[in-house]
Amino acid sequence: MSVLRFDNVSKQYSGGHVALADVSFEVAAGEMIFVTGHSGAGKSTLLKLIHLAERPSRGAVMFGERNLLKVRGRRVALHRREIGVVFQDHRLLADRTVFDNIALPLILRGMRRPEIGKRVRSVLERLALGARERALPTQLSAGEQQRIGIARAIVGEPRLLVADEPTGNLDPTLSAEIMALFAELPERGTSVLIASHDLGLVKRMKKRTLVLDHGTLADDISPEDLADA
Numbered sequence: 001m002s003v004l005r006f007d008n009v010s011k012q013y014s015g016g017h018v019a020l021a022d023v024s025f026e027v028a029a030g031e032m033i034f035v036t037g038h039s040g041a042g043k044s045t046l047l048k049l050i051h052l053a054e055r056p057s058r059g060a061v062m063f064g065e066r067n068l069l070k071v072r073g074r075r076v077a078l079h080r081r082e083i084g085v086v087f088q089d090h091r092l093l094a095d096r097t098v099f100d101n102i103a104l105p106l107i108l109r110g111m112r113r114p115e116i117g118k119r120v121r122s123v124l125e126r127l128a129l130g131a132r133e134r135a136l137p138t139q140l141s142a143g144e145q146q147r148i149g150i151a152r153a154i155v156g157e158p159r160l161l162v163a164d165e166p167t168g169n170l171d172p173t174l175s176a177e178i179m180a181l182f183a184e185l186p187e188r189g190t191s192v193l194i195a196s197h198d199l200g201l202v203k204r205m206k207k208r209t210l211v212l213d214h215g216t217l218a219d220d221i222s223p224e225d226l227a228d229a
């Protein structure tokens, strides 16, 4: 069963720039895939179409049975609850504790306090952040901040997690640690789509990789073929 499908998707920004041209692919449930390509190739645009920060100019994006073209108004927020998003700059609330930052998506869903506490603490343990629960994001290292961004994205157990350059500011050891966290998600029922321009990192992960080149899907490389790419 597919979690996500792009059918001949094009995106032209209002200035006239074509960021994506006729892109089609499918992500199966439980898959982890990378999107790579040069700066400006269209990676962020592709991710934005999934969490509805942008809309396609042509074609359709399907999330399971849901055609995202039809998701408007109040339903946009409901759609976003089913997708975890990790940003390079993690976008944590500076004046809220680690606990509160991670709890936010659950609070927005109206979940009850005891259940929120249980879920947040379980994610904190998994990400080895248990001791940092009461800290403010500014008191943490870059790697810890990124792990909190990931914790916030996965605490609601989304069907799909999308991450835009999630290791962009991190050293190689921390990047590998963060990637290992992502790699655990498919077995927990979350498919993963990661945009990264770091070809070395992408190759090491040995996962299916989509290659964008000036907005077109230039290649769709299987894990077996990645070593030779």
Ligand SMILES: Nc1ncnc2c1ncn2[C@@H]1O[C@H](COP(=O)(O)OP(=O)(O)OP(=O)(O)O)[C@@H](O)[C@H]1O
Pocket: 013, 014, 015, 017, 018, 019, 037, 038, 039, 040, 041, 042, 043, 044, 045, 046, 197
């Ligand atoms: N809001 C916008 N308005 C106009 N053009 C845009 C907008 N956002 C992106 N673009 C253009 O669309 C193209 C694709 O941008 P996008 O951010 O998707 O690329 P990217 O592969 O993520 O690049 P990078 O690796 O540098 O982040 C670029 O040429 C960019 O300048």
